[in-house]
Amino acid sequence: MELEKASARLAPRSPWQAADLGTQFYRHWAGSITRVWLLFTAVPYALLLSMAALNNSLWPLFIFWWLKPLWERPLLAFYSHALFGETLTLKALLKRWRSYALPGLAGQLTWRRLSPMRSFNACVWQLEQVKGDTASQRLKVLNSYPSNRAGMLTLLVLHLEQFMTLGLMALLYMLVPWQFNLELSDWFYDQSALQLVISGLCFYLVLCVTEPLYVACGFALYLNKRTWLEGWDLQLGLSRLGKRRQAARNVIGALLLMALVPFTEPASAASAQSPATGKTEQQEVIELLASPEFMPLQEKTERQWINQDDSESESLMEKIWRFLFDNLDDEDAETNNTPLNIP
Template sequence: MELEKASARLAPRTPWQATDLGTQFYRHWAGPITAVWLLFTAVPYALLLTLAAVGNSLWPLFVFWWLKPLWERPLLAFYSHALFGETLTLKALLKRWPSYALPGLAGQLTWRRLSPLRSFNACVWQLEQVKGDTASQRLKVLNSYPSNRGGMLTLLILHLEQFMTFGLMALLYMLVPWQFNLEFSDWFYEQSALQLAISGLCFYLVLCVTEPLYVACGFALYLNKRTWLEGWDLQLGLSRLGERRRAAKNIIATLLVLMLAAPFMEPAQAQTAASSTTTSEQQQVIELLASPDFMPLEEHTERQWINRDNSDSESWMEKLWEFLFDILDGDKVDTSSAPVNIPDALLWAIFWTLFVALALWLIVKVANQFGLRKHHSDKRPVIPTHVAGLDIRNRSLPKNLNRAVEEALKAGDTRAALAVLMRATLAGVLARYPVPLAAGSTEQQCLRTLQQQHGNPLPIDYLQRLTQAWISTAWAHRPVSDEQVRTLAQHWQQMDPLEADHG
């Protein structure tokens, strides 16, 4: 993506601000995006609606609803190109359909169909076109904290579809003349083919609005998440600063040329040129300092209670509070005329119970907010699959460790022999002594973490000797002798079977 061509300002936003940006996308391209929706869905929906009306069944309409991820693919393709200055025509969308509609579609129509994050995750499969473990890792990163509110967006659009559909149906039925004697139950039970067709048509008209809006908001959430993670705003800001510096260099070069040519120019002309150049340079500096990169403008809204003690009229809420406190006081209210005479002791007991409960709740919330409470977790650290580029998964380890080491030594590859032994040792030690490791941790970082959390038991002490031999061979290019490698392998086999058996 060429970020410089984006027609919208890519900046870190809250999820709801990003959703609002998506509504702006829809409003800006409402005409073309509606044409795209009609091109790909009008004929299929008309056939399915006809089949539903003839067979008096809702199953054809359910099929269209289930295929929503398929109908949303052209909409997302249009938005993703239009945002960066390329407005795809209907012919181009039809021609490119296999390239953007098929990646990840099988999963979206089966086990991922009911995912509330469909609008957000579809951007990963369609725009990035990743598969398998790469797609899973990518989705895990993009859906990490803080939440992108994709599930809440789906819930809102779902309710919006229902309310708009029922509202449009009610409007049409209210316009029907009374001599047809329609009842509310006829909308849902014992429907005729005409009534089913009208209901289906109302649903499709609503989809012409909600589906392009849903895709636009999901696309905006995806752009916002990538802006937060990849710093798109910083990249664009630095690019603009680079362009301004290049412009400043051109101005300086022009000034040098004018200074060299000044002796050959008339004094008045030289003074006029210098003043105009200085004014232009000052204006550029002022605009640069006033830009959002240097002086961001933030708006804050504060609400304050206005004292209305002197006002003649009081609201019903103020009167209610005055009445309650008068009851608690027991002085200003005539209890004989009250409809219910509640004892003062009971009222005070209820009041103090609620007050103490509220105070305790606030204390707990504050303690959680500042991390004063310790959250006990029984979850063991996840054993990593790779350490310092070494694959330590069980399925990647040889079934016979001694044979693999001997074959590498006979081939004269001491590094390969130590690598096999290092992988097996790391897998066994981490299985017995699990520790949290960051992605990309080195052998020494893994060893230090193990020593800090578990001390120096026999396996960790062995790992330290093996790590020294591995670093000397692999990184210092000073390979140890074959006898040292065999000795290390023999010592590992003599460890506890739980730690040495990796088959």
């Protein structure tokens, strides 16, 4: 895990601030993560919903609900790679499904299925891929005080799924013409196959939103807990400081090299000189600077009286300027007498 490549600022946050960061993960990759969810769940849910409608039973839908930890694995794999600059394509997720789908899955589908910490603990099994006592110790450390609020997150998303599903069903039934005269008992009792399909589709549409959001928030809580325990923000700060110092050293070294190169004459350059000209590089530079292109020659004609005294020919301003510059030269001479100009 290369922390420098993280597209989000890794800093210690409160649990709810970390959950809010997870909502931003979902908003940023909403289109891609929804396609991942549809790729892995649309066909299985359609088959199970068809079985439920044919048999007029909710058990196939219960099986899909029980397999939620399995459906959440590709979502977490996508988030964990996208945060650090690697966006997995659907083809790549299908190829790597063994690496992220199997670790810790048996426990999540059996005795740990009803754990309210599912979204948080799944990161340990899937991302760190630890097993046995190592996984137990790791979970004990990450779930230590202060609480990461993963259980509250599960309870919140569970109620959100129920209310959104019931609200969507109520909206659809409100759009039905009044001639059908549907009673409240018709919504929940004596359901026909059509009513079961409609309620099942409403539930799946809600899951297309809540499941990617739930996984993103659990992943953000996991990152926040590790940031608190391992000081990821300090590691990033120290690494940035080291890079800035290294860049400063490189700049200083380059400046020193540029300052020393004109005063050194390499032996290879002396041996490579042409015997006909015998000019050094410094002489060529001097001649180039003394050429008319850089130092153009100007001719000026000025007429003066021959017998006029020089002191009288100077104007008042010329005398003042000469006085000032003469004193300035004297001060420079005094300061230059001091070794290295050190006072």
